[in-house]
Amino acid sequence: MKNVTxxxxxxxxxxxxxxxxCDSSAxxxxxxxxxxxxxxxxxxxxxxxxxxxxxxxxxxxxxxLLNSLARILAGLPLxxxxxxxxxxxxxxxxxxxxxxxxxxxxxxxxxxxxxxIRDKDFGDITARAQNVFYSFSGPDFPFMATFFPKxxxxxxxxxxxxxxxxTAKEFNAKTYDKYEKxxxxxxRRSYFITSYMSSDLNNSEIDGTVPIFMVLxxxxxxxxxxxxxxxxxKEGNWVxxxxxxxxxxxxxxxxxxxxxxxxxxxxxxxxxxxxDPKVQAMIDKIDTDSTVSFVKSCSYCLHYGSFSQIREDILxxxxxxxxxxxxxxxxxxxxxxxxxxxxxTYTHPIDLFSSSVYQKALxxxxxxxxxxxxxxxxFGYNYKGSSLIVALRPEE
Numbered sequence: 001m002k003n004v005t006x007x008x009x010x011x012x013x014x015x016x017x018x019x020x021x022c023d024s025s026a027x028x029x030x031x032x033x034x035x036x037x038x039x040x041x042x043x044x045x046x047x048x049x050x051x052x053x054x055x056x057x058x059x060x061x062x063x064x065l066l067n068s069l070a071r072i073l074a075g076l077p078l079x080x081x082x083x084x085x086x087x088x089x090x091x092x093x094x095x096x097x098x099x100x101x102x103x104x105x106x107x108x109x110x111x112x113x114x115x116x117i118r119d120k121d122f123g124d125i126t127a128r129a130q131n132v133f134y135s136f137s138g139p140d141f142p143f144m145a146t147f148f149p150k151x152x153x154x155x156x157x158x159x160x161x162x163x164x165x166x167t168a169k170e171f172n173a174k175t176y177d178k179y180e181k182x183x184x185x186x187x188r189r190s191y192f193i194t195s196y197m198s199s200d201l202n203n204s205e206i207d208g209t210v211p212i213f214m215v216l217x218x219x220x221x222x223x224x225x226x227x228x229x230x231x232x233x234k235e236g237n238w239v240x241x242x243x244x245x246x247x248x249x250x251x252x253x254x255x256x257x258x259x260x261x262x263x264x265x266x267x268x269x270x271x272x273x274x275x276d277p278k279v280q281a282m283i284d285k286i287d288t289d290s291t292v293s294f295v296k297s298c299s300y301c302l303h304y305g306s307f308s309q310i311r312e313d314i315l316x317x318x319x320x321x322x323x324x325x326x327x328x329x330x331x332x333x334x335x336x337x338x339x340x341x342x343x344x345t346y347t348h349p350i351d352l353f354s355s356s357v358y359q360k361a362l363x364x365x366x367x368x369x370x371x372x373x374x375x376x377x378x379f380g381y382n383y384k385g386s387s388l389i390v391a392l393r394p395e396e
Contacts, residue, residue, distance in 0.1 A: 060253045060260055062223030069166040070214035070224065073179050075100030087171050096176035103180070104219055107142065107187040113377040114146045117343070117388075121373070125320050125390075126150050130290040133283075133317060135270060135310055136298035138192045139201075139209040141216045141263075144294050147322060152259075155286070157266040157279075160201050162248040163208015165227050178205035182212060189378070192297075209265055210248055217252055225251040225260065236281025238264065270301070270310045283313050293318040295327035297380050300349070300357040302328050321391040324380035325349070330362035333391045342366060343388035344375030350382060362387070 068084045071077070075097035078085045087093060118126060125148075132148045134140070137156040144154060182200040186192050201208055210227060217224060229241040230249045238249065246267035253260050268279050293314045301307045302314075303326075311328055314321065315336065321328065325346060333340055346366040349357050366372060366387070379386040 057258065060223075060225065060255075060258050062225055062253070065168065066165060066214065066224045066227065067218065069168060070218040072171060073166055073176075073211070074215045074218040075104075076218055084168065090171075092173045092176060093171065095173075096180065099176075099180055100183075100219075103183060103187040110377045111142055111146045114143065117375075118147055121341075122147070122322075122390075125292060125322070128290060128319065129292040131155065131286055131292070132294055133286065133291055133314070134294045135314065136295065136301060137265075138197060139212040139216065139265075140186060140192060140296065141213055142186070142220060143296060145220060147294065148292060151292075152261055154261070154263045155266075156263065157268050157270070158209070159267065159269060160197050161208040161267050162229075162244070162246055162265055163201065163206070163210045164244055166211045166214055175205050178203060179211075179215060182206055183215065189383070208267075210250075213250060213263070213265070217250075222252045222254055225253065227251075230264065232266075232276075232278040232282055234278060234281065236278060236283070236285050238282075270307060272306055272309050275309050280309070280313070283317060286317055288317055289319060291317050292320045292322060295321065295323035297324065298326045300326045300353055302326070303357050319393050321389075323389050323391070325359060325362060325387045325389070326357075326380060327389065328391075330359055330365060330389065333389075334361070337394035339392040339394070340365075341373065341390040341392075342369060342371070343373045343390075344379070345372075345385035346387045347382045347385040352381075362389075 064082075068078055068082055072084060072087055072093070075093075077097075078088050088097075127150065129148050129150070130152050132144055132151045132154045134144050134154065134156045136158060137144070138158040138160055139156075141156075144156070148154075178200075182197075200206065201212065206212070214224065214227075226249075228249045228251075229243065229245045230238045230247045231241045231245045232247065233239050238247070241247075248265050250263040250265070251260060252263065266279065266282075268276055295302065295314075302311050311332075314328065321333075321338075330340065342365060346359070346362050349355070375386055375388055377386070379388050
């Protein structure tokens with residue numbers, strides 16, 4: 001087909017040259033004829049290899065069953081032609097949809113404010129960030145995806161098991177209640193509570209993070225292409241597994257963008273004494289010039305010496321870090337020469353955490369710096385006043 005196209009283009013060029021010659025010979029009588037006699041006409045043929053070949057854009061396709069199941073639990077309607085349409089016609093589902101709409105409405109207000117700050121101030125970061133590294137994440141997909149929508153690959157990890165995708169089982173009020181309960185803290189407080197997740201993501205209805213990822217992706221307008229179990233080899237490479245593992249790979253996209261994205265979720269303990277060498281090998285393979293790290297509501301783990309390995313990994317891996325006050329301490333960042341941009345306010349850590357995680361240096365920075373920027377939304381534990389810290393790696 002390509003050769004036929006090229007031959008037709010060459011013939012068209014020959015005909016065009018011929019017609020141009022005819023037009024130029026139709027001048028005013030003898031003068032036109034004399035000019036044509038003195039200047040021989042030549043045909044200009046476009047070389048075949050210069051004809052541009054436009055590649056057809058093939059639309060990405062989601063998995064119909066996975067996305068229908070995700071939409072059901074997300075409280076979103078299905079097309080009447082969908083094989084599971086009748087599930088959405090029950091009174092129990094209608095109540096679930098109304099509750100999810102209410103819960104999601106609260107979260108949407110916050111995410112819209114996140115997007116506004118991102119578009120106003122984060123242009124250089126989002127354009128450069130092809131990879132997002134989100135340690136201590138659990139299934140907190142919405143904030144990460146809103147801050148960094150242009151990234152290609154997302155690395156997320158937590159203590160919670162990956163679990164299995166939603167299946168086409170019987171849906172009832174009990175099922176819907178479990179999902180509403182599991183999503184409540186994220187959509188109301190902006191973070192998951194670790195102690196609650198041990199039960200919310202480990203029951204007969206929800207067995208890990210994957211079902212929650214599916215619901216959140218559906219609510220954010222993404223479609224899932226596939227969900228595959230993965231494991232890490234000794235060199236830190238992701239390899240396929242035929243049975244459920246602690247790691248999962250989700251491929252997804254937004255239909256209006258048609259750009260495939262990949263999320264890797266890994267169930268792992270990031271304590272120094274528990275740190276898996278395979279995880280370290282995986283981290284060492286991530287490009288340091290196109291990776292931004294995201295930290296939020298991580299129980300102040302990165303303040304402690306027992307998490308020194310992941311802290312050093314983040315500093316080595318990232319060209320930028322976007323975090324709340326539970327991330328790497330302000331003093332550590334400034335001592336290492338990182339440039340910081342501060343948003344919001346800094347308040348004393350909530351009572352749930354030890355006073356040892358209070359940052360005097362950060363408090364002084366908020367009290368004395370004249371370049372503090374407004375935040376306008378809850379980010380992390382403090383509902384009375386949240387801090388957002390953007391740190392940029394020093395130029396080498």
